[in-house]
Amino acid sequence: MTRGAGPTPKISLRNVGKQFTVRPSKDQPEGSTLTALEGITLDVAAGEFITLVGPSGSGKTTLLDLLAGLTRPDAGQVLVDGKEVTGPGRDRAVVFQQYALFPWRTAAANVAFGLEGTGSDGRRLSRRERADKARHYLELVGLSGFEDRYPHELSGGMKQRVAIARSLAYEPDVLLMDEPFAALDAQTREQLQEELLRIWRSTGKTIIFITHGIDEAVYLGQRVAVLSSRPGRLKQIVDIDLGERSGDRDVRSDAVFIEHRHKVWSLLHDEVRKAQEAGHAKIRPDGSAPDEAPQLSKRQPSKGQLSKGRAA
Amino acid sequence: MTAPTLTKDLTAPATAATGRPPQPAATRRLPAVARSGARRAGRGIWASGAIVLFLLLWELGPTYLATASTRVFLPPLHEVLRALGSLIAKGQLQNHLAASLTRSASGFGIAVVFAVALGLLVAWYRSLDRFLNPLLEVFRNTAALALLPVFTLLLGIGETSKISIVAYAAFFPVLLNTIAGVRTVDPLLVRAARSLGLSNFRLFLKVILPSAVPTIFTGIRMAGTSSILVLIAAEMVGAKAGLGYLIVNAQSSFLIPDMYAGILTVSLLGLLVNYLLVAVERHFSRWRTAVGSQSN
Ligand SMILES: Nc1ncnc2c1ncn2[C@@H]1O[C@H](COP(=O)(O)OP(=O)(O)OP(=O)(O)O)[C@@H](O)[C@H]1O
Ligand SMILES: [Mg+2]
Numbered sequence: 065m066t067r068g069a070g071p072t073p074k075i076s077l078r079n080v081g082k083q084f085t086v087r088p089s090k091d092q093p094e095g096s097t098l099t100a101l102e103g104i105t106l107d108v109a110a111g112e113f114i115t116l117v118g119p120s121g122s123g124k125t126t127l128l129d130l131l132a133g134l135t136r137p138d139a140g141q142v143l144v145d146g147k148e149v150t151g152p153g154r155d156r157a158v159v160f161q162q163y164a165l166f167p168w169r170t171a172a173a174n175v176a177f178g179l180e181g182t183g184s185d186g187r188r189l190s191r192r193e194r195a196d197k198a199r200h201y202l203e204l205v206g207l208s209g210f211e212d213r214y215p216h217e218l219s220g221g222m223k224q225r226v227a228i229a230r231s232l233a234y235e236p237d238v239l240l241m242d243e244p245f246a247a248l249d250a251q252t253r254e255q256l257q258e259e260l261l262r263i264w265r266s267t268g269k270t271i272i273f274i275t276h277g278i279d280e281a282v283y284l285g286q287r288v289a290v291l292s293s294r295p296g297r298l299k300q301i302v303d304i305d306l307g308e309r310s311g312d313r314d315v316r317s318d319a320v321f322i323e324h325r326h327k328v329w330s331l332l333h334d335e336v337r338k339a340q341e342a343g344h345a346k347i348r349p350d351g352s353a354p355d356e357a358p359q360l361s362k363r364q365p366s367k368g369q370l371s372k373g374r375a376a
Numbered sequence: 377m378t379a380p381t382l383t384k385d386l387t388a389p390a391t392a393a394t395g396r397p398p399q400p401a402a403t404r405r406l407p408a409v410a411r412s413g414a415r416r417a418g419r420g421i422w423a424s425g426a427i428v429l430f431l432l433l434w435e436l437g438p439t440y441l442a443t444a445s446t447r448v449f450l451p452p453l454h455e456v457l458r459a460l461g462s463l464i465a466k467g468q469l470q471n472h473l474a475a476s477l478t479r480s481a482s483g484f485g486i487a488v489v490f491a492v493a494l495g496l497l498v499a500w501y502r503s504l505d506r507f508l509n510p511l512l513e514v515f516r517n518t519a520a521l522a523l524l525p526v527f528t529l530l531l532g533i534g535e536t537s538k539i540s541i542v543a544y545a546a547f548f549p550v551l552l553n554t555i556a557g558v559r560t561v562d563p564l565l566v567r568a569a570r571s572l573g574l575s576n577f578r579l580f581l582k583v584i585l586p587s588a589v590p591t592i593f594t595g596i597r598m599a600g601t602s603s604i605l606v607l608i609a610a611e612m613v614g615a616k617a618g619l620g621y622l623i624v625n626a627q628s629s630f631l632i633p634d635m636y637a638g639i640l641t642v643s644l645l646g647l648l649v650n651y652l653l654v655a656v657e658r659h660f661s662r663w664r665t666a667v668g669s670q671s672n
Contacts, residue, residue, distance in 0.1 A: 132571045134567060134570055134571060152571050152572065153573065154573060157572065158571040160567070164562075164567070164568035166565060166568075166583065167663045167664065168586045168663040169663075177572060177582070178572040178573070181573065181574070181578065214663050
């Protein structure tokens, strides 16, 4: 299932599990534990672009948080370059779905945000160097001339570009992206997908990209990892080979693309159905945690995206 | 930093008015700007109209409508202005004003420093909040003026008691807003900062504080208004200088125009302070103005 390309994979998940304690509710005064992820084993090679799809609530964001070092696993190990992840690090940067820009900072100051501490070499960049870097990365995402704009003066697509530039400016080896394009319109999304691929090719970063969109997953990823409905397990990894993507050819209408797309769709479709059924059942026969609707809607405001993503 | 922000401030209303609808026809823009300009001018006239009418009524009412005895207690505007002029000429007004300003500025300054510091601590340490919150609720809901006698008894009628009561009155708006400001930081921003490897301290400095600043300044503006209010009352009760003293003293010496001159000064001072604090507040929440109108 895994593709051990190099001697040590860039990222290695070993039997990773994560549980949450559910706060006491009316139905369950004691509270309970909820298994968000279970037995995830996955290797990602350096420079690989892997996409991750799964039904809502299958633990995709949880997995990303583990990789980012924002939370710790309850079971198994998360390794980056063979070393266990114990917290956020200079080698990884996250792009969040809702941009997460600092509204009191200009675009350039947002990009420079991650550069203000001491760098990996223990040196602190001067104000000038930071500004230069910010300008460079804004240019890379096609936003030259917007350095002094505040986030509220930018469109959604521009904001997401700034967020990407901020992550890139941090100069990580690994870029972790959580549904970064979900809130954008179709044209902007396609444009940014294109640019992300371009940036990936020119920088050689390892990218882990979460999405609700099957098209997006198949289009961007060299591999698509499909998570099962809760508890999130790795259901299958689909290798994607779309051949040469040169010229103006519309890869999305190729037969290979459609074939891959269908494969991912059917894998996901089963899981979405299961997730829905689980959502209606109060307590499952095997005694695992029942679906708690309030928690679901609290963490991710956009719930209707899976169906939207599939319709697109 | 200041130059670009200044121009931005000027253009901000225009972009907000014209740039928000996603498909504004170019032809629609111009009339919209003109219309909003005309509306603003009209609003200006309308708004100052009430003031002008009031001043007119003040000037003419006592002369033509009131009885002679009322006129003594409610002198027309020009007499008040003349009294004000002579108070300024004799340098009395400046003295009283300086006394009041010194007191309120010291009390206000002390309050802001301590309230912001305590607010940050309380918001950061949950257990401290749980411990202090009930007590703070009690104090907050005790009107500052109700405690005036206590302050006078304990600290006398000198400067200390006046500065203290001003500090007390100004303390709570700042404290509560500081706590609220820190609490309402977008958790997503905290996650983003953490993912970029910020330590607790730098997270506080670079994310929590800046995002709380507008709310803190709202509290500071509220505190500014209430510190003047409370000070005047305190000066009326026992003082030898200050605007509150000027008003009460003029009343008891039957210098009615002087009394009104004092009142007029108080309200102008209040206006000025509020205006300044609003400007400061707006300066610090520049980035927030348009956030509310965003789609997400
Ligand atoms: N802090 C938390 N406390 C309790 N439960 C949590 C917490 N975070 C996540 N969960 C639960 O873990 C499960 C997985 O959540 P996660 O956010 O990873 O899903 P997701 O796959 O990202 O979903 P979506 O596609 O909707 O974003 C959900 O059922 C959620 O309710
Ligand atoms: Mg998610």
